[in-house]
Amino acid sequence: MASKNRIKMSFPSGSENVAIARVTAAAFAAQLDLTLNDIEEIKVAVSEAISNAVIHGYGDQPGEIEFTLSLDGDRLEFVVTDYGKGIADIEQARQPSFSTDPERMGLGFVFMESFMDELAVESAVGKGTTVRMAKRVPAAPAH
Amino acid sequence: MASKNRIKMSFPSGSENVAIARVTAAAFAAQLDLTLNDIEEIKVAVSEAISNAVIHGYGDQPGEIEFTLSLDGDRLEFVVTDYGKGIADIEQARQPSFSTDPERMGLGFVFMESFMDELAVESAVGKGTTVRMAKRVPAAPAH
Amino acid sequence: MNISTQIRQDVLIVRVEGELDMHVADEFRQRIDTALESGVRHVLLNLKGVTFVDSSGLGVILGRYKKVSAAGGRMLAANIRPQVARVFELSGLLKIIRTFGTEAEALNSL
Amino acid sequence: MNISTQIRQDVLIVRVEGELDMHVADEFRQRIDTALESGVRHVLLNLKGVTFVDSSGLGVILGRYKKVSAAGGRMLAANIRPQVARVFELSGLLKIIRTFGTEAEALNSL
Numbered sequence: 061m062a063s064k065n066r067i068k069m070s071f072p073s074g075s076e077n078v079a080i081a082r083v084t085a086a087a088f089a090a091q092l093d094l095t096l097n098d099i100e101e102i103k104v105a106v107s108e109a110i111s112n113a114v115i116h117g118y119g120d121q122p123g124e125i126e127f128t129l130s131l132d133g134d135r136l137e138f139v140v141t142d143y144g145k146g147i148a149d150i151e152q153a154r155q156p157s158f159s160t161d162p163e164r165m166g167l168g169f170v171f172m173e174s175f176m177d178e179l180a181v182e183s184a185v186g187k188g189t190t191v192r193m194a195k196r197v198p199a200a201p202a203h
Numbered sequence: 204m205a206s207k208n209r210i211k212m213s214f215p216s217g218s219e220n221v222a223i224a225r226v227t228a229a230a231f232a233a234q235l236d237l238t239l240n241d242i243e244e245i246k247v248a249v250s251e252a253i254s255n256a257v258i259h260g261y262g263d264q265p266g267e268i269e270f271t272l273s274l275d276g277d278r279l280e281f282v283v284t285d286y287g288k289g290i291a292d293i294e295q296a297r298q299p300s301f302s303t304d305p306e307r308m309g310l311g312f313v314f315m316e317s318f319m320d321e322l323a324v325e326s327a328v329g330k331g332t333t334v335r336m337a338k339r340v341p342a343a344p345a346h
Numbered sequence: 347m348n349i350s351t352q353i354r355q356d357v358l359i360v361r362v363e364g365e366l367d368m369h370v371a372d373e374f375r376q377r378i379d380t381a382l383e384s385g386v387r388h389v390l391l392n393l394k395g396v397t398f399v400d401s402s403g404l405g406v407i408l409g410r411y412k413k414v415s416a417a418g419g420r421m422l423a424a425n426i427r428p429q430v431a432r433v434f435e436l437s438g439l440l441k442i443i444r445t446f447g448t449e450a451e452a453l454n455s456l
Numbered sequence: 457m458n459i460s461t462q463i464r465q466d467v468l469i470v471r472v473e474g475e476l477d478m479h480v481a482d483e484f485r486q487r488i489d490t491a492l493e494s495g496v497r498h499v500l501l502n503l504k505g506v507t508f509v510d511s512s513g514l515g516v517i518l519g520r521y522k523k524v525s526a527a528g529g530r531m532l533a534a535n536i537r538p539q540v541a542r543v544f545e546l547s548g549l550l551k552i553i554r555t556f557g558t559e560a561e562a563l564n565s566l
């Protein structure tokens with residue numbers, strides 16, 4: 061079983077690609093001997109990050125989303141990048157219940173933070189956003 | 204529902220990535236209203252093409268595999284590229300039961316051909332191989 | 347996502363299947379809102395077939411909850427799978443939407 | 457992939473679960489070959505839990521078939537799922553490996 065792996069994906073911004081990214085992340089995570097709960101948490105965190113790129117990063121504009129999945133020993137990392145609107149105040153954006161969209165709950169970052177062990181957000185207004193999330197799991201390889 | 208979509212993936216040659224590619228292909232295909240049989244056929248065809256890149260293209264050498272999934276109306280296309288050994292005689296390689304590996308069945312191209320509507324193979328010895336497969340499905344969007 | 351709705355007295359029963367994410371959020375919202383127009387009071391969500399939910403799906407549910415409670419009704423949920431329940435819990439929705447093991451138990455509570 | 461084996465008289469029963477592709481092919485081959493060393497005659501593959509098979513998985517099965525039949529034994533399969541059966545059929549393996557609805561039926565046929 062490989063203890064190092066890395067998959068790069070890129071796809072157009074669109075709601076139909078959120079599920080595909082999520083499923084790919086779950087299949088990638090299944091290389092490790094994870095619980096169903098861990099896999100579910102990864103799916104939710106990935107779904108939030110990709111949804112944010114689609115909804116907030118690009119809005120109704122077309123754009124490309126990059127999604128990199130990597131495994132290094134017991135550390136699973138997921139990086140989501142968009143070249144969209146960017147976030148002016150990252151600290152504020154990460155507050156629970158904060159949303160610039162009145163229809164949304166402001167829970168995306170809360171879920172990413174709760175379900176992963178590390179979360180780092182880089183963003184520049186007008187340039188785009190990169191969300192880096194990692195989860196550490198006991199290094200017991202499956203299969 | 205989008206009638207056009209495209210996902211690019213790239214990952215290192217390795218058996219652990221065959222299942223991930225297959226699962227991603229199934230999730231990608233699920234954008235259309237396919238039967239379970241259609242999805243199964245796509246999974247087998249993709250599995251064969253990626254396995255070939257790992258086994259025959261790169262053998263024990265490290266290398267990168269590119270996998271592009273696209274949807275255009277009722278046409279699903281999957282393109283697998285490796286930069287490995289290449290195929291000297293493509294026509295011979297595509298014959299049923301032909302294999303350069305005595306342990307293998309020579310059925311990979313047979314499955315790709317039977318389960319997809321189009322199959323095109325380009326290859327150059329020492330440069331690599333590109334396998335392009337497409338399936339046409341009634342354009343009835345799901346969900 | 348698959349949705350079917352049924353009205354029993356003053357309760358709209360919504361049975362959902364599939365994954366509740368941003369891709370289906372609009373349709374999910376519209377289907378419930380249209381059914382609400384028939385003038386029911388309460389809403390019971392049967393989530394037995396829901397295998398995934400994220401904040402986009404929860405947002406739709408919270409929105410419907412607000413609508414229903416503003417009109418004096420209650421929103422209940424039945425048959426939530428454990429992994430979906432965790433997401434509900436973390437979001438705080440479990441504090442405002444009571445959950446039950448079965449539709450019958452939920453209906454009895456009204 | 458998960459494998460368990462059981463010996464009943466001169467039959468090795470192999471129960472497999474998961475996806476039989478190149479990733480698990482070596483382990484799949486070794487597990488059966490090791491169990492064969494105990495000197496059974498026939499092999500019965502219970503494929504109830506096999507959700508996917510491609511030519512790498514079929515290759516292992518064909519190899520074991522050859523080994524077993526060279527030694528005068530038979531190879532049978534039980535509980536193949538429909539989608540897996542199609543791949544078996546296209547490969548020609550269904551012509552040489554008889555399939556049965558259940559383990560019991562397969563064992564009775566020997």
Ligand SMILES: Nc1ncnc2c1ncn2[C@@H]1O[C@H](COP(=O)(O)OP(=O)(O)O)[C@@H](O)[C@H]1O
Nearest residue numbers: 112116117153159160164165166167168169189
């Ligand atoms: N990729 C992104 N591009 C631009 N803005 C973003 C991005 N991700 C998050 N944001 C901003 O951060 C806010 C909070 O995000 P989040 O916690 O996911 O909640 P929600 O998606 O419900 O608004 C968003 O409302 C948005 O303003």
Ligand SMILES: Nc1ncnc2c1ncn2[C@@H]1O[C@H](COP(=O)(O)OP(=O)(O)O)[C@@H](O)[C@H]1O
Nearest residue numbers: 255259260296302303307308309310311312332
């Ligand atoms: N990506 C590839 N790179 C190099 N050679 C290949 C590639 N794909 C197929 N081949 C050649 O074509 C032959 C037939 O392939 P296939 O029908 O898949 O059968 P098998 O994988 O069982 O050998 C292989 O044995 C190999 O020699």
